[in-house]
Amino acid sequence: MSSPAAEAPTSHAITVEHLSKSFGDHEVLKDISLQIDPGEVVCVIGPSGSGKSTLLRCVNMLETPTSGRVVVGHHEMTDPDVDLDAARRRIGMVFQSFNLFPHLTVLRNLTIAQTKVLGRSRSDAEATARKNLARVGMADRENAFPAQLSGGQQQRIAIARSLSMDPELMLFDEPTSALDPELVGEVLAVMKGLAAEGMTMMIVTHEMAFAREAADRVVFMDGGYIVEEGPPSRVIGDPQNPRTKSFLHRVLNPMVIEPEEILPDGMHDAIRDLAP
Numbered sequence: 023m024s025s026p027a028a029e030a031p032t033s034h035a036i037t038v039e040h041l042s043k044s045f046g047d048h049e050v051l052k053d054i055s056l057q058i059d060p061g062e063v064v065c066v067i068g069p070s071g072s073g074k075s076t077l078l079r080c081v082n083m084l085e086t087p088t089s090g091r092v093v094v095g096h097h098e099m100t101d102p103d104v105d106l107d108a109a110r111r112r113i114g115m116v117f118q119s120f121n122l123f124p125h126l127t128v129l130r131n132l133t134i135a136q137t138k139v140l141g142r143s144r145s146d147a148e149a150t151a152r153k154n155l156a157r158v159g160m161a162d163r164e165n166a167f168p169a170q171l172s173g174g175q176q177q178r179i180a181i182a183r184s185l186s187m188d189p190e191l192m193l194f195d196e197p198t199s200a201l202d203p204e205l206v207g208e209v210l211a212v213m214k215g216l217a218a219e220g221m222t223m224m225i226v227t228h229e230m231a232f233a234r235e236a237a238d239r240v241v242f243m244d245g246g247y248i249v250e251e252g253p254p255s256r257v258i259g260d261p262q263n264p265r266t267k268s269f270l271h272r273v274l275n276p277m278v279i280e281p282e283e284i285l286p287d288g289m290h291d292a293i294r295d296l297a298p
C-alpha cells in the first residue's frame with residue numbers, strides 16, 4: 023500500500039484513549055476509552071458527580087486531561103502543539119444554560135461569532151443564521167430578544183447558534199435540565215431532527231425516553247468509570263451491571279425508596295403516602 027502508515031488517519035469522529043482527569047488528589051475520570059463514529063449519537067448517562075460533564079469538557083479541552091489522548095476528527099486535542107482554536111471551531115457545544123447575549127436580537131446572537139470568529143460577511147452570516155433558525159423552528163423570531171422567549175425557545179436558539187458555525191460534531195451537556203417540563207419536548211425534537219440528519223452527537227442527559235429513542239449507543243458512567251455501554255435497548259432496556267440497574271431503577275421510579283436508603287425522619291412515610 024502506498025498510504026503512509028505514519029498518518030494513520032482515524033475514521034472516528036471522537037477517540038478517547040486511557041483518559042484520566044484529577045482535580046487535586048480527586049481522580050474524577052479513571053482510564054476512560056471511547057470511540058464515537060461519524061453520524062453516531064451517543065448518550066452519556068449516570069449519577070450526579072460521576073464525571074459526565076468532565077468527560078465532555080475534556081473532548082474539547084475545556085478541561086485538560088491529566089493523562090490519556092483525545093482526538094477529534096484529525097485534531098490531536100491532547101497534543102501540546104495543536105491549534106485548539108481551530109479544532110474547537112469544528113465542535114459545537116450546548117450547555118444547560120443558554121448563554122445568549124441579552125442585549126442582542128436572536129439574529130445578532132447567531133451572526134456575531136460567524137463574523138468575528140469565522141470572518142464571514144454580515145450577509146453570509148445572516149443567510150446561515152436564517153437557515154439554522156428554520157432548522158430549529160424559530161424562523162419567525164429573528165428580531166426577538168432572548169428575554170421575550172421561553173426557555174425552550176432560547177435553548178433552540180442556542181442550538182441554532184452552534185449550528186451556524188458549521189460544526190462537525192455537537193456536544194450537549196444536559197440541554198434540557200434547566201427547562202420547565204412542558205418545554206423539554208421541543209428541544210428534544212430539535213435534537214432528534216439533528217440525529218436524523220446525521221449529525222455526530224455526544225449528549226449527557228437524564229432523559230431516558232429520549233436516549234432510548236434517539237441514541238445509537240448509551241454509555242453509563244459511575245464513579246469516573248464507564249461501567250456499561252451498548253445499544254439503548256440493552257443498556258436501558260436490559261442492563262447487566264448492578265450499578266446500571268440501580269441507577270436506572272432510581273431514575274425511572276423516583277418515588278420508590280429502598281428501605282436501606284437513609285432519609286430524614288418521616289420521609290419514608292411521606293414518600294410511601296405519595297407513591298401510587
Ligand code: ADP
Nearest residue numbers: 045048050068069070071072073074075076077
Ligand atoms: P457529572 O457531570 O457527572 O455530574 P462532573 O464531571 O461535573 O460530574 O464532576 C465529577 C466530579 O468532579 C465531581 O465530584 C465534581 O465535584 C468534581 N469536579 C468537577 N469539576 C471540578 C473542578 N473544576 N474542580 C474540582 N472538582 C471538580
Ligand code: MG
Nearest residue numbers: 074075076195
Ligand atoms: Mg454534569
